[in-house]
Amino acid sequence: MKTTGFAAAHAGMLLWALLIAASFSAAAQVSQAIDPVLLTGLRLLLCALVFLPLLLLNGGISLTGRALLGHSVLGLLLALYFGSLFEALRYTSAVNTGTMFTLVPLLTLVFEAVLTPDSQLRQRVLPVLIAATGAVLLILKGTAPGEFPSLYALTVYGIGCLAMALYAPLSQRLKASSLKGRGPATMTFWNMLSGAMFLLTFCGLSGGWRSASLLTLKDFxxxxxxxxxxxxxxxxxxxxxxxxxxxxxxxxxxxLSTLLITLFHWLWLRQSPLPLEIAGALLVGCGMLALLWSSRRSTSASGQASANR
Known part of the structure; x- marks a missing residue:
């Protein structure tokens, strides 16, 4: 594995964190009268359609039966996560769902240990725990006393978090078998298309498709x-x-997205930092730096092992 590939991957994930942080403000601009599951299904479908010309040119549109099954499973995981999130938000606050989402990287570690075992796995546990603790402090700063999620919301969103935690390790596992040789564009297209089909089918059965008539040009x-x-x-x-x-x-x-949103509130909206926020920001920063260091050591160790062979 080349160092340039490692650096480029982390640089890409920095951009990923920025885009995720910015998406919350953009999502708030869309009319709340439209069924959120329908909106997400349309988002995934639009994503797939953008990649379609590229796949047609490069021949990535062809599928084997095993590949179709693999993409369908990954698409179902996306649909489960988004569907559970919208259902849970009907019964609890965004603060509670945000707090629960901090468990996803920890759950990902568990699935990673099962599906893609790595000798360096233990080195990532403490950094993830530190960053997760910091994120919880940042999210809980505005929680009202006694604001706890209902058992139903906890169960529903818990299933969604398990689905999202399974997504990345399973993607890596399938890339070594039924989805071998499929690039990021091909993976994104088929997974998004599968997820969109599941969500739009659900909207068709539940009647959520009727709110499509409320879409304005601004919403689009x-x-x-x-x-x-x-x-x-x-x-x-x-x-x-x-x-x-x-x-x-x-x-x-x-x-890191959670930290960037907090920094936006401090610097752009000129909100005074609370002691809890400062502590959370420091923990997220320390945890992410430690995670970066441990993953770099893991890459170096893998490269050295390959050289010795």
Whole structure:
């Protein structure tokens, strides 16, 4: 593995964190009267359509039965996550779902240990825990006393978090078998298309498709922005990094997004930092630096092992 590939993957994930952080403000611009599951299904479908011409030119549109099954499973994981998030938000706050999401990189470590065992796995546990603790402090700064999620919301979103945690390690595992040789663009296209089909089918059965009549031109523009930058670009960067960086390290960049949102509130909105926020920001920064260092050591060790062979 080349050092340039390692550096480029991390640089791409830095951009990923920035795009994720910016997506929350953009998503708020879309009318709340439109069914959120429908919006997400349309976002994924738009992403797939953007990549379609590229795949037609490069021959990435062909599929074997095993490859179709692999992409369908990964698409279902995306649909499960987004579907569970919207269902949970009907019964609990964004603060609670955000706090639960901090468990995803830790769960990814568990799936990574099962699906893609790595001798350097233990070195990533402490950095992820440090960053997760910091992210929790940043998210909980505005939590009202006694604000706890319902058991139903906890269960539903817990299933979604398990699906998202499984996504990166399973992608890496399938790239070594049924999806071998498929690049980031091909992976993004087929996974997004599969996820869109699952979500839009659900909307067809639940009646959520009727809210499509409420879409305005402004909503469409913001939806296009979210599809291109908050979904297509981020998942392409994610698949570009998977295999170069460990899945748990890749998904841990979500903690950096939480830190960037907090910095935006401090610097742009001129909000005074709270002691809890400062402590959380320091922990996220330390955890991400330690994670970067451990993943670099892992890369160097792998390169040395290959040279010795």
């Amino acid at each position: 523009y913001w939806l296009l922005y979210l599809a291109l930058f908050a979904t297509l670009a981020t998942f392409w960067l994610l698949h570009r990094a998977i295999g170069v960086i460990a899945p748990s390290a890749v998904i841990s960049y979500i903690y």
